[in-house]
Amino acid sequence: MARISLFFWGILIMGCWAAIVEAEYMKYKDPKQPIYARIKDLMKRMTLEEKIGQMSQIDRIVASEEVMKKYFLGSVLSGGGSVPAEKASAQTWIDMINGFQKGSLSTRLGIPMIYGIDALHGNNNVYKATIFPHNVGLGASRDPELVKRIGAATALEVRATGIRYTFAPCIAVCRDPRWGRCYESYSEDHRIVQAMTEIIPGLQGEIPANSQKGVPFVDGKFELISNYSPIWLLVMRDGLGRPVRKTLVLLKNGESADKPLLPLPKKAKKILVAGSHADNLGYQCGGWTTTWQGLSGNNHTIGTTILSAIKNTVDPTTEVVYRENPDPNFVKSGEFSYAIVLVGEPAYSETFGDSLNLTILEPGPATITNVCGSVKCAVVLITGRPVVIQPYLSTIDALVAAWLPGTEGQGVADVLFGDYGFTGKLSRTWFKTVDQLPMNVGDKYYDPLFPFGFGLTTKPTKAT
Incomplete structure (x- = not known):
């Protein structure tokens, strides 16, 4: 009788142990199993x-x-x-x-x-x-x-x-x-x-x-970095200049190819930098930066504004004067060698950026008129799309579409002053008036201000 009881308990224990082992094994956690079986x-x-x-x-x-x-x-x-x-x-x-x-x-x-x-x-x-x-x-x-x-x-x-x-x-x-x-x-x-x-x-x-097609893929080659190291950030930002430079599109450069304004000379007695977007990292980055809609100002992230980049690029003897919206008298009396005007759109994203008029943020149009009517000027547009520019084009000597270049404004200055040449080509049709929209390359009635694929080029030069 004792032997039967012992045998019975042995079978029971073995059965329980097998059940525990079976319960502990979960096929879906086993990386050796096929993905669909898991x-x-x-x-x-x-x-x-x-x-x-x-x-x-x-x-x-x-x-x-x-x-x-x-x-x-x-x-x-x-x-x-x-x-x-x-x-x-x-x-x-x-x-x-x-x-x-x-x-x-x-x-x-x-x-x-x-x-x-x-x-x-x-x-x-x-x-x-x-x-x-x-x-x-x-x-x-x-x-x-x-x-x-x-x-x-x-x-x-x-x-x-x-x-x-x-x-x-x-x-x-x-x-x-x-x-x-x-x-x-x-x-x-x-x-x-x-x-x-x-x-x-x-x-x-x-x-x-x-x-296998249809199965999400994540490569494991990127090791998790526990923090943003200063050296790593420096390397990343040094590499950021190239993408910024390659995005810039030169739309106008002087009245003729024989008399270009760009590249600008680094050495000049005094130059004027104007516009709401010259010293505004938030506008420079646009929407989806720090917040959903983006922000205005320079204390929300780190980077180099285009104004700072200009000051870093010109000759040390060149005086750089910044006024956000100077009046015509100031410009005329300033004896400036040339001016750089940076204007564009405010930061926005998604439906908050829907626009029927596509105009430059005030007082941008007045800044263009006040400055470019009095001194040779290069206008740099900081926008997320083509905007209304035809009414001011005749007063502008050089026009650059810089889009939303991000935190590294140095890339913009690199090309303005000839350390690198302009190479960008329009990926969008630039309209004359909003009444033409929508208008895209290949349309039957295609009469753009600047056509899809347009972009003047310059060669790098040692500007003086």
Whole structure:
């Protein structure tokens, strides 16, 4: 009888042990198993509540470790300007995300959450991030390999904050500049937009040839960087000048090719810099910078304004005078060798940027008239799209479309003063009047101020 009892208990214990082992083994957590087998195993284990939670994404302002655990949430995002703290460090971002992840991993199935962010032109929500030119300018570069490198640089900075998911790129083909998201589009031509999708392998890494189609791919080559080191930032910003330079489009350069104004001489007795966008890093970067709509001013991120870049570039003996909106008498009496006027649009994004008139921000038109009517001038437009410029064109000696160049204004000065030549070509048709819109290359009635693909060139020179 004792032997039977012992045998019975042995069988029972072995059965329980086998059940425990079986319960502990979860196929969906086994990386050696095929991906679809893991998905199937996980799906059959999930309750309805868990499935609903996994399909839900919330903003970080309502997320917490407890919320993630209670509702089985699959994703958290930072909407435009949704940050853990003002001017938060990379480590602060990492600590916040790790807290949310701790809640997700403590659920019954331990499914990690995915954190997403709008890294549209660099990791633009994050303080001290490198802000690259917006897509409208990158389209003017016609350089897919450059855009790919920008994607890789953006991936590094996004990963540095503990994030592996960006809501980018925008591959819309904007056919009407009155749309507030037009600067997120590389071009009105789908072929340029298609070419610029090279940013995707830049962001996520090259997809192996044997990779399964339809399965999300994330390359593991980017190591997580715990903080933005000063040396790393310096290297990134040194490399930012090239993309800025390649986005600039020269639309006018003197009355004839024989008498160009650009490149400007670095050595002059006195020069005037004017306009609302000369010393405004917020306008220079545009929307989706620090906040959803972007900001005006110089204390929201770090970088080089175009005014500062001009001062850094000219000869030390050249006097640089800055007035945001000088009156004609001041300009006439100033004995300036030449003037640089920087005007454009305010920062905006999405529907807040929808515009029926596409005019330059006041007092921009008056600044152009006051300055260019009295001295030789180069006008630099800081805009996310073509704007109304025809009424002032006759008074302007040189006209440059700089789009939204980002934090490195030095790239603009590099080309204005001839350290590098102009090479950019319009990726959008520049209209004469808004009554012509929408108007795109290939249209039957095509009568632009500057046609798609237009862009004058200059050669680098040692300007004196």
